[in-house]
Amino acid sequence: MLIRVVYDEFQSAKVHDYMLDSLIMQRKIVGFFRADGYVRVGQDPVRGSGGSYAGHDRRRVLKAA
Structure with missing residues (x-):
């Protein structure tokens, strides 16, 4: 995919x-x-610049009890 950037x-x-x-x-x-x-x-x-995110995390792996 191509993304338009500004140098x-x-x-x-x-x-x-x-x-x-x-x-x-x-x-x-x-x-x-x-x-x-x-x-x-x-x-x-x-993305990847850090910061806090309080929403649902789709990548979170839940451990079985």
Whole structure:
């Protein structure tokens, strides 16, 4: 899947989704677009950036008693 990103020179491009985490960690992009709108790196929450989540966790594994 291709994702539209904005580089720090304010140039826009489309990159493969597997490149997104690397571009964020290298601080090569200032933002990207996802289904619910534009995300500003360092200001808006992105996956893997930590934070608290109080909702239902689909990945939680329940241990049998």
